Amino acid sequence: MFVHNFVHEETYVHTMSSDLGGDTMQTKLKLTTKRGLFGTAAALAATGFFALSGMASAEAVSQQTYDKSDLILVTTVINATNPYMASWIEGSKALGEKLGLPVEIVQSNGSSQTELAGIQALAAKGKKIVLVTNPLAASDVPAIANTVKQNGGYMVVWWNMPPNYEPKDVGDNFVAFGTYNGVTAGECGAKGLIEAMGGKGGIIALPGVLDSTVSQERYAGLLNVMKNYPDVKLLDTQPANWDQAIALKTTQQLIAKYGDQIDGVWTADDGMLLGAYEAVKKADMIGDVKFSGEGAYPPVIDLMVNQPDGDVVAASSFHRGYKAAATGLLIAYKAAIGEINISAMSADQRHGQYGIDCVTPENAANFQANGGIDPAWLDKLIADPFMDLVGGAVEAPKS
Numbered sequence: 001m002f003v004h005n006f007v008h009e010e011t012y013v014h015t016m017s018s019d020l021g022g023d024t025m026q027t028k029l030k031l032t033t034k035r036g037l038f039g040t041a042a043a044l045a046a047t048g049f050f051a052l053s054g055m056a057s058a059e060a061v062s063q064q065t066y067d068k069s070d071l072i073l074v075t076t077v078i079n080a081t082n083p084y085m086a087s088w089i090e091g092s093k094a095l096g097e098k099l100g101l102p103v104e105i106v107q108s109n110g111s112s113q114t115e116l117a118g119i120q121a122l123a124a125k126g127k128k129i130v131l132v133t134n135p136l137a138a139s140d141v142p143a144i145a146n147t148v149k150q151n152g153g154y155m156v157v158w159w160n161m162p163p164n165y166e167p168k169d170v171g172d173n174f175v176a177f178g179t180y181n182g183v184t185a186g187e188c189g190a191k192g193l194i195e196a197m198g199g200k201g202g203i204i205a206l207p208g209v210l211d212s213t214v215s216q217e218r219y220a221g222l223l224n225v226m227k228n229y230p231d232v233k234l235l236d237t238q239p240a241n242w243d244q245a246i247a248l249k250t251t252q253q254l255i256a257k258y259g260d261q262i263d264g265v266w267t268a269d270d271g272m273l274l275g276a277y278e279a280v281k282k283a284d285m286i287g288d289v290k291f292s293g294e295g296a297y298p299p300v301i302d303l304m305v306n307q308p309d310g311d312v313v314a315a316s317s318f319h320r321g322y323k324a325a326a327t328g329l330l331i332a333y334k335a336a337i338g339e340i341n342i343s344a345m346s347a348d349q350r351h352g353q354y355g356i357d358c359v360t361p362e363n364a365a366n367f368q369a370n371g372g373i374d375p376a377w378l379d380k381l382i383a384d385p386f387m388d389l390v391g392g393a394v395e396a397p398k399s
Helices: 039-046 049-053 083-099 112-121 140-153 182-196 211-226 244-261 270-282 299-308 319-337 375-383
Strands: 002-005 071-077 103-107 126-132 154-158 176-180 201-206 234-235 263-269 290-292 311-319 351-354 356-359 389-391
Touching: 002 112, 039 375, 049 154, 049 351, 071 112, 071 319, 083 103, 083 270, 083 319, 083 375, 103 112, 103 263, 112 126, 112 140, 126 140, 126 319, 126 375, 140 154, 140 176, 140 201, 154 319, 176 182, 176 211, 176 319, 182 263, 182 290, 182 311, 201 211, 201 244, 201 311, 211 234, 234 244, 244 270, 263 270, 270 290, 319 375
Parallel strands: 002 103, 071 103, 071 126, 126 154, 154 176, 176 351, 201 234, 201 263, 263 290, 290 311
Antiparallel strands: 311 356, 351 389
């Protein structure tokens, strides 16, 4: 494994969306189910699986393919300190080990220019790029796609993509875009938070980066839920760049401004939740403020289950960085070696959403033993890279 740090400082910001309907938040948050079929290759062919899923049979595929030795696996992260990003790196490395290929890691360090420079440097080495990227901003994607296309490689993008910019329109080199339903996730946190506040009070919101598809979706989820609670006021919204330390500092500034008007803190991910939690605790307000996040990171699950400062963490949504990274990298890899026929992929496979769970104190113990990667899950993924696909594109938030 090689880690690239191309240092250049820039600042970006992020927003979110969502809405929660229904009486319980303990069920799997899914849309229409589209799962792969399991069994032997002969059985899959007999059921028409290859044609339906885009998985290639012995027939020729439409795109240019390569020998495994001609490929370089690449994964990008916004930073390596956020627990989700660390899990993303872990998933990329685990898949690389299974495939017998090293993984190059590009850290953007909060800079779109650093991110692109890292990918371009690897593209210039001569091998064909197999890329999974969690780009800093949606606007980064066209330049990344152009780099991969010029290289002749293949990529899968997670989380962020410009509006009306689709893999199928860009071409085969942009194999797929994947996401979790940010609106639903934002609603999960918002409903749990507001219910824990008794349906009234003041909230501060910490999105991630403003030019981020998923941040916008999660924030929209918060606003959707707030429509049903007229006694809840959104005091302030300050992006915290998916960074625990920035969330700590930002929350301290908001505490200085709003003081005991703050009854709840909504965050776009659990890393920022942990920063806000620390700030509130340092201000001796911890028993009076509720929190919600996204990602169900192990420290947040532990706070829900063990409640060292009381029942203050109200909700989060469960998915893992390793799942997104390994899924995306595998789809790009299978396209590169001809095991996925891009022209036969369904619309949902090229732009799809994957399943998550809403986690509350009532069900948090079910998610506590969630460290590491289950080898059986990785084996199942290699057999069917679309096994966790649950639907197509998430409807864009309305401004």
